[in-house]
Amino acid sequence: MSDSSLPYSGPADPGAPGHVLPRPLWILTLGNFAIGTSALMVAGVLGLVSSDLRVSLGHAGAVVTAYSLTYALSAVLLGSLTGRLARKPLMLAALGLFALGNLGAALAPSFGVLIAARVLSAVGASLFTPVASGVAAALVAPQLRGRALALVFVGLAFSTVVGVPLGTWIGTALGWRAAFWLVVGLSAVALAGVALLVRPVRVTPPSAHWLHLLRRPVLVRSLLVMLLLYVGQFSVYPYLSALLHGATGLDPAGVVAMLLWFGAVGLLGNALGGRLSDTWHGPRTLQLGLGLTALGLLALPLLAASVWGMGLVLALWGLGSLLTNPPQQSQVVALSPDAPSVGLALNASALYLGQALGAPLGGALAGAHPVWLGPVGGIMVLGALALAVYNGRVLRGAAAQG
Structure with missing residues (x-):
């Protein structure tokens, strides 16, 4: 099966050999690393959230469910609604929403505000990851698309190795809010990287x-x-x-x-x-x-x-x-x-x-x-x-x- 129907926008990194994945893909990987860390580290700090915001541990689990369900629903709806928009500005907007949601979580004065912040984070994440995958596929020749997608997705995988333990450790040592500040910082770096290093790509509007x-x-x-x-x-x-x-x-x-x-x-x-x-x-x-x-x-x-x-x-x-x-x-x-x-x-x-x-x-x-x-x-x-x-x-x- 071939992916040749996707538009190829030429080399994303003109200085790289044709068989080497372009360096801008690493910025997309960083964005996914921030998203994976935010999604999974919550399980490690739920007990702290429960104690600080005075809700039961079972009730605190709604933070996870709200994020996952919002992502599942908004990824489809927003993917369809934004299919004709330019990819780079869309990724910037998605990372901005994601960072804002994590900032809201870090500052949340109540459990209700925390849930709302997690919903906003999920909306941004649901926009970024599919768009980043499509951009990665468009930035490389067809024979490199599997490896390009693997590299972008490795950010999510790497979050389970480093991001989740790091976020849990920071949350335990400095408080659960500090774990969300970590994600805010990662998101800001990814946003700046996309703005400076990822060039616009040609996309065919979905038909x-x-x-x-x-x-x-x-x-x-x-x-x-x-x-x-x-x-x-x-x-x-x-x-x-x-x-x-x-x-x-x-x-x-x-x-x-x-x-x-x-x-x-x-x-x-x-x-x-x-x-x-x-x-x-x-x-x-x-x-x-x-x-x-x-x-x-x-x-x-x-x-x-x-x-x-x-x-x-x-x-x-x-x-x-x-x-x-x-x-x-x-x-x-x-x-x-x-x-x-x-x-x-x-x-x-x-x-x-x-x-x-x-x-x-x-x-x-x-x-x-x-x-x-x-x-x-x-x-x-x-x-x-x-x-x-x-x-x-x-x-x-x-x-x-x-």
Whole structure:
């Protein structure tokens, strides 16, 4: 499958060789790093938010749900409404809204204001990430698009390795508001970088509305793959720290070390996914990632009592999960050539809707045996794998006929 229908705007970094990814892509990566840090670090400071704003821990969880649901809804609507706007000013506006929302969170005098600030942050994030992916694809030649998307997406992956532990540590040491100030600073640097270093790109205005895209069965199945993958993962991920401590007896430093390991293998998976998607086979790379993720989650009850066993679980899960991102995004772009930015927005919506559905599912089932969340999530990911395999066969059949 080819992404050749996307407009190529010429080299983004004229001084770079044709096989080297342009330097401005790193600015887009930084923007995604800020967004990933803001989205995920909240779980590490929820207890502090609960105490400071005098709400129950369960009530404080609405901060996560409000962000995820807002992102899921606004990514689709705004992706469609802004599809004809220039990409660079749109990215600047998105980062400005995101920074403003995090500033509001840092200064929030009440829980209601904090929720409103998180909603504003999610609106900005939902605009930036799909647009940045589309810009990255337009800045490089078609044969480099998988790696370009992997680089931009690595910002989200890297946030799990560095951003989330750093934000949690700062929040614990200096207060939860300081963690949001960190994100404000990262957002400001990314905004300045986009303004100074990312040149405008030519885009073809989308000729299809998001509702029209949802009438394409192959694309809908591709989006359902992402939805099921993240329902499965987020039925476990929010409870991973508690599970690591309870099942293996690790102290807080040991839990942090395991989370760093999880993020590090995820970075490897993201890089490998981009390269395999470009040089091997996109749909099979996606299926490989889904299979590894399902295997890791399904093995959780068998290996949870051992630190080494949990290390293996996290390696399979982290490697497989991030391996899926580049081929999934490349496939969505190829399946929506008349509106790639809208297709990427739909993909982001599916991801965050999966998070919003998975977290309460896991919370309802955590109970006395949290290790069994692994098979629950694994079954969801197996459903995603089955859809991906079927989609791959349909695409091969269409290619053979065409």
